[in-house]
Amino acid sequence: MYRTNTCGELRLADAGKRVTLCGWLQKSRDLGGMTFIDLRDRYGITQLAFNMETDAQLCEKARKLGREFVLQISGIVKERESKNLQIPTGEVEIIVEELVILNEAKTPPFTIEDNTDGGDDLRMKYRYLDLRRAPVRNNILLRHKMAQQTRAYLDAQYFTEVETPVLIKSTPEGARDFVVPSRMNPGQFYALPQSPQTFKQLLMVAGLDRYYQIVKCFRDEDLRADRQPEFTQIDCEMSFVEQEDVLNMFEGLVKHLFQSVKGIEMESVPRMTYADAMEFYGSDKPDTRFEMRFVTLNKAENNLVSGKSFKVFDEAELVVAICAKGCANYTRKQLDELTDFVKRPQIGATGLVYARVNEDGSIKSSVDKFYDEESLKKWAQACGAEANDLILILAGAANKTRKAMNELRLEMGTRLGLRNKDTFSCLWVLDFPLLEYSEEENRFFAMHHPFTAPKPEDVELLKNGQLASVRANAYDLVINGVEVGGGSVRIFNKELQATMFEILGFSKEEAQNQFGFLMNAFEFGAPPHAGIAFGFDRLCSLFGGAESIRDFIAFPKNNSGRDVMIDGPSAIDEKQLNELNISVKSIG
């Protein structure tokens, strides 16, 4: 047996015991007469003491040990003279009597400390060393706990975890598939699943009733920051349910996770329609940790900006304001910063109008020459702006302006400290449009996927061709402005499904070719069903209070889809290519 205890469990009550510990040398301090070593393992850090007086030889040996050496020591647990109450083991130390060097270590390329000196690239290359650092290790442990608690909740709700296949079939619709050449079926390819969507629907046809899986999915997209070619979903589907049942079930999951993982009692999750989210936040995933709702100043029924000869506002499709509480004292420099912010190409506003509500209630705006005090007071009233508040206004084409205002709102939220990563605000966004029009391709696409059911009350609109107005029984779960999950009630009626395919421009042959096996399955008695999927990496990073998902994945890839640690992908040899019946084109 290598050890009697871990480095995280000894306490004052253990004083006097003889123990054997194993771990890595975190750091050592040579104080002349005494040498102290912090021994680290996954569970904690325990201080080792070597005394020059009582065992000079052992102490000399200890002094020569390098950082990250792997050690096995035996000795007696003793109460420390100078205690460290920051850590649970900080009241004791081990008076070492035996020391075995289990393995030596080269000096690591960066420090194994909470705040390391290693840059991102180096940390990715030596990921196995980065994982030794407590913050990264804790992320991995958090992820484990999240998975455990997800399973605990869903198991208790009679969900069955079913593994769906990884080697499936490519579908041209949607994002790009990763494919796998089949040696046994020359010229043919498997695809890796972008999601188990069709399989989970088949499981409902199969009568499994409630399915879940924490499952790897794959998408061959150009990687933006913080996207991974392989990612993990909590994938769920239920039979004989309506939207309300799904919302309640998964609100329950989210509450359970907050309670069991973070110790937070979450109130019931508020709901907002997609239409409201767009109108009041300019986003289908509003960050509801703070209000600062949009106020439309040029409503048809109550236009507060037109007819005052200010062309920018008169000609704008949308004039929209937010109220930044207590910001009336913003300096010219700060206002210029905000103007620069909204004018950045990725945001694309042409300018920023402001109005300050002064201490005395008077209002000063950047468009004073067009609007008198009375007009400005109406703005302030509409925005709920009071003394010391700052009104920020953007104008232009509706969609673009909403998006820009969304960015500005988030920026103001950040500046005002309203986006604390330890505060969590959940929101259901409901009633998404069923279809989305692509100007480029001059046709409608499914916003969610082709199996999403329209709202029953909107089916008539669908049949009448009022496609843009049809709402779907689709829902997203948003936490702190991040879409962490989404799903829909599925179509289970074959006539309605046929109508959908027709609208989406599929010929009968194409529909049969791509979704034939699912369509066929639906002929044999499909139950009403609905589902949802959560981005597990994202959910973990959110719970961990981090922006990036990368540190919640044990071995992530970089933005070129490379694992720089193993240096993959890589070339394969000619024999392998021949067996697979493929060749690599010469790279011009």
Next chain:
Amino acid sequence: MYRTNTCGELRLADAGKRVTLCGWLQKSRDLGGMTFIDLRDRYGITQLAFNMETDAQLCEKARKLGREFVLQISGIVKERESKNLQIPTGEVEIIVEELVILNEAKTPPFTIEDNTDGGDDLRMKYRYLDLRRAPVRNNILLRHKMAQQTRAYLDAQYFTEVETPVLIKSTPEGARDFVVPSRMNPGQFYALPQSPQTFKQLLMVAGLDRYYQIVKCFRDEDLRADRQPEFTQIDCEMSFVEQEDVLNMFEGLVKHLFQSVKGIEMESVPRMTYADAMEFYGSDKPDTRFEMRFVTLNKAENNLVSGKSFKVFDEAELVVAICAKGCANYTRKQLDELTDFVKRPQIGATGLVYARVNEDGSIKSSVDKFYDEESLKKWAQACGAEANDLILILAGAANKTRKAMNELRLEMGTRLGLRNKDTFSCLWVLDFPLLEYSEEENRFFAMHHPFTAPKPEDVELLKNGQLASVRANAYDLVINGVEVGGGSVRIFNKELQATMFEILGFSKEEAQNQFGFLMNAFEFGAPPHAGIAFGFDRLCSLFGGAESIRDFIAFPKNNSGRDVMIDGPSAIDEKQLNELNISVKSIG
């Protein structure tokens, strides 16, 4: 809300309640005045009653429903007149008042009954219908429970579940990889993992201490019956442990699974060396549900067969016997069958010698003309054969004869009813040879993998070049003659690892090229570590008492690696190939 209850939960105590159920029409019986329907969902079957007298219209509607129609009914729970005590819901029925056809169903291509009339191919094509049958559904539910309980045990033992990547790097050693062309890295390929071996070792270097994962693995091999290109492992690794720790930990897992899933209290798992397994059972995975151990009749120190002018035995490298209890009365026909059995090409024995111990203790053998009663009695004694027992003897080259006798022993076990699928016998097989000599390639290969540690007491043999004699700290868990898991203590010392690579014929460059990232990681302080992996599909089928793993996989592939339900793999279009920078060779 679609339903108030499932089809599996109503009992006599619910009589009088108004309920709403959903499910599939399992079968209907029209008795003139009454029509009965069995409504099925995942949870059970509930009988519906329609009365012609009280509601003729509803009853008429019910009569027209086809098998597998999806129904929603409301009605009153009532005590049944003729109870079916075989099923938990069999004391009640629902007097239906409302009936909604949620979906119609075409007549399924095979019956949805415990014993179906559907052949394998049809059942695979309509897998979603096969999954509706209770035996197949129960396998999937068993699998879920096995995964749950595996996690429960390992979580309690401080193992951390870590997801390792699916898109990794191809290694030419070992079985054939499935590969994935990388669009972003033209000419390069990811490989799908055959196991997370290197990653789990890196997690030990990273200090994770205890890792597990229930994980999909991939192997592009020609599929024998009951092998799947994608399969699932329970993959585990531990740090600061010796072999004994691993055996105890996973003996605990197996006991926990038997206890929690099957309600069987398993005794501690016996251990056998590889050498003994080969000598006494002719197999490294002996079925220990029954004894019938091999007895060598031509031992050098006690040769019971030589010098009696029977050339076959005199010239044989091995003469080996088993004793079939109570089989002395086997007829000539039965003995001929056994002879034919061992002479089949896949077994390859040249003949079978027998000796019967008669009621009166006299012995009659097929080689009476060479061996007198006294010789035969010595055989009987060596074999522990008593009155009415049958001794069966094979002779020839040692390895081949052992293998043949293994098959004969299993056949006799089956004939004697000693291989009950509800009896479970576990065994650790230990001390495997470290290396295996390939006559074909004229070199040694790692029996397990190149990171397996030799037994410390055999390291000298390794260094002296006595390679065939070196035993490994490797272990297999065998249940009922099936290898369900295997693992080893790993090498964590870089000099020893270098020696191993040298012996295995890797140049330094090759070793660096293939395992460089692991070797490099080991330079930064690798802890002693060891691990094991279990074939999860196989373990589930064993617990389910089935021979085939296929019915424990929701969506299995056939022997050509095809999913006949989705009809994949399939051709992909030219655009996709171009993006991936590959082309398909014309198929001659």
